[in-house]
Amino acid sequence: MSEKVLMKGNEALAEAAIMAGCRHYFGYPITPQTEVAAYMSKRMPKIGGCFLQAESEIAAINMVIGVASTGKRVMTSSSSPGIALKSEGLSYLAGCDLPALIVNVQRGGPGLGGIQPSQSDYFHATRGAGHGDFHMIVLAPDSVQEMVSLTFRGFDLAEKYRMPAMLLSDGTMGQMMEPVSLEACEVNSYDKSWALTGTKGERKPNIVNSLFLKPEELEQFNFDRYERYRQIEENEAMFESYRMDDAEICVVAFGVAARVSKNAIDEARKQGVKVGMIRPITLWPFPKAALNKAADQVKAFISVELSMGQMIEDIELSTRCKKPVLLCNRVGGMIPTTEEVVKSILSANEMGGEQA
Amino acid sequence: MTPRRVTLFSGHYGSGKTNLALDYALRLKEQFENVALADLDIVNPYFRSKDSEAALAQKGIRLIASPYAGTNVDAPALPAEAYALIDDKRIHAVLDIGGDDRGALALGRYAPAILEEGDYDSFLVVNFFRPLTRTAQEVVTVMNEILVAGKIPYTGIINNSNLGEQTTPELVLSTVEKAEELSRLTGLPVVRTTVMPELFDALKDQIVNLDPITLTVHQSWAYKEE
Incomplete structure (x- = not known):
């Protein structure tokens, strides 16, 4: 190193x-x-x-x-x-x-x-x-x-x-x-x-272009x-699985939201909640298979994000809406606190698999 | 060392100026009634002494910062009150200068008054673990750029070399020679070597003027990898 x-x-x-x-x-x-x-x-x-x-x-x-x-x-x-x-x-x-x-x-x-x-x-x-x-x-x-x-x-x-x-x-x-x-x-x-x-006069010129005169050709591209x-x-989908072995609640978060979520998961675990996280490292391609597999294991998902629930669509699509997906978010330049994420985890745990 | 009326902290950005300035202001307050800290950073959008405003107020230290610091206004504004620090000789003033030469431009406008009064210390804060200041020679380059912009000669060096949470006594020791070389190149004394309190005991017999610094800011996203 x-x-x-x-x-x-x-x-x-x-x-x-x-x-x-x-x-x-x-x-x-x-x-x-x-x-x-x-x-x-x-x-x-x-x-x-x-x-x-x-x-x-x-x-x-x-x-x-x-x-x-x-x-x-x-x-x-x-x-x-x-x-x-x-x-x-x-x-x-x-x-x-x-x-x-x-x-x-x-x-x-x-x-x-x-x-x-x-x-x-x-x-x-x-x-x-x-x-x-x-x-x-x-x-x-x-x-x-x-x-x-x-x-x-x-x-x-x-x-x-x-x-x-x-x-x-x-x-x-x-x-x-x-x-x-x-x-x-x-x-x-x-x-x-x-x-x-x-x-160098040795080959045909290459052409880099996005314009096609024939629709059939453009279609084929x-x-x-x-x-x-x-x-x-x-x-090429990449993700990190964090404390998911026995998890009943699955947090999905990336970037800074994943950092806060890790702290929150450690805290919620201390309070006896079986919670883990799937952290998408590639957002496209989204780690669909991992989430779909988790959907057979957990009661609910929580999307922790600094946006208005944009990632929920991808979680629901990946899991075929098998389990409810809750939202824990802050926007406008604010970051969720550890306490806010813990609270969301605890309430998801109480609610179980029931729809929010 | 007797504190001067005005103490300035500047250096390459990320060297630890804001933390050192906060720590210094808190200590000054133990000796003097009237202490104020000015955040003259016109470069960094995040992680400002403004973040510690409440903690400072609790200790009775006045913070003078741009009204825009920590907001969504992306303007390199200086607080109008900063002149009060220079003019009011009853105040012990600590100035946190923004990073690099661009940050030090803000200092230039206060320089004539500070130099005329002559009761100041200006510390060059150095972290040899920052990528563009890995060697004494590189620090000299940055220092000269700051001097041109800030117009106030330095009076000392503070070796604040650290890798955040991953700092070890060995890593700190590995920078002592570089700091001495910087001292030879610039003619400035290394006035302090600063470390987190938990490293103090391991190093106190090996480094002169070793000084424990407390970090007060904690963020929810500051996840500690195990």
């Missing part, structure tokens, strides 16, 4: 991206993710990389499309309102089958909202985040260490499946400091014969892409 340093989540993901071989960063400042750009602006010039503060979020995502077309590892980052502005570009990345890493350090919304943490871009991230039929791989770290490992994972999966991947963080995860070991993880080498690298999505759903 390499030596540890004390880092903010935003800095750690930036350094991890550099370690993963990313040499192109395009962004536009917004709180609470500004440290990503600040860190890149200090580091990239020292290592022959490119840091560019674009004139807008829309410009930044289009620069990402440009570099991604050449097969180079590239990323951008922003926070909720800025990610919304990048939506068109996300659709183009998907339509062009281009890999890239997009970081969303979420803040409260809708609209300009606020600068405090939130998870309310869940729908936006997991439902495609733009026009047309597409998905992004969505990764949700719950520690600064995971900011590092999932940044590597994001680049790897994006290139493996030729599609955009999103690191879905939040203000707390971005701003908090933790000791982190900057271990290099593997980013595999994938075929990039599609990349625009110059023909959509069918092929969804075949890849099917494989991803089958093979």
Whole structure:
């Protein structure tokens, strides 16, 4: 294990991206993710990389499309309102089958909202985040260490499946400091014969494009892409199971909400409640199989989130509505307290399997 | 060390300035009646001394912070009251300066008055476990950037090297030599090496000017991995 340093989540993901071989960063400042750009602006010039503060979020995502077309590892980052502005570009990345890493350090919304943490871009991230039929791989770290490992994972999966991947963080995860070991993880080498690298007159030009003149052709690209999505759903779902062995109540939470929930589960266990957690690490693909299996074991689920119950849909779909799903949430930049989650666990336990 | 009327804490962001400033203000209050802490951080949106306002008020320490700190207003505003700290010589003032040169820009506007009075200490807070200040030379680079922006010469170094909850005595010891090198490079004394109270006994015979620091802030999401 390499030596540890004390880092903010935003800095750690930036350094991890550099370690993963990313040499192109395009962004536009917004709180609470500004440290990503600040860190890149200090580091990239020292290592022959490119840091560019674009004139807008829309410009930044289009620069990402440009570099991604050449097969180079590239990323951008922003926070909720800025990610919304990048939506068109996300659709183009998907339509062009281009890999890239997009970081969303979420803040409260809708609209300009606020600068405090939130998870309310869940729908936006997991439902495609733009026009047309597409998905992004969505990764949700719950520690600064995971900011590092999932940044590597994001680049790897994006290139493996030729599609955009999103690191879905939040203000707390971005701003908090933790000791982190900057271990290099593997980013595999994938075929990039599609990349625009110059023909040298030796081959036919590659074309990166999302415009198709024949509807039959466009349809086929959509069918092929969804075949890849099917494989991803089958093979790439990640989750952490916490104290689930004998659990009768299952908390489902990711990111900062999962951290609070772990403390709450430990506390509720002391009070005799058999409670555990399934923490989705990939939000798309959602760990459907694990949740469906848990539905045969527990009395009820509790979705702990910093949004208005957005994840409930995915839990209900995964479990085929076999058990009730309760909501424990705070929004607008607020974080649920340990006590609030404990209270929710206790009331779910009393209620048993009865519908809320 | 006799406390000066104005004490400043600055350094690379994440070095621990806010905690040290809070701790220092609490100790000053044991000696002096009129103590105030100014949060002059115009950089960090979260984790501000404003978070400890209630705890400070309970101890009778006045907190002067931007009215926007801890809210959704994302403006680099400075509290108008901060001038009172500089002007009112009866107050023992502790100034928590934002990180790096950008944070220290806020200090520049108060610098002439502080320098004219001349009764100040300005401490460079260092955490050698932060990624951009791993060596004494890197700290010097950051320090010089802050000096250009903040315009107040340092009077001492505080070695606050830590890895949060995972700090061990060995890790702290491994930074002592770096702090001494920083002292040689800058001509500034290492006035204190700060550690969590539970590490104090293990280190007190090995490090001079060792100082236990209490952390007061606890968050619900601060989950301790076992």
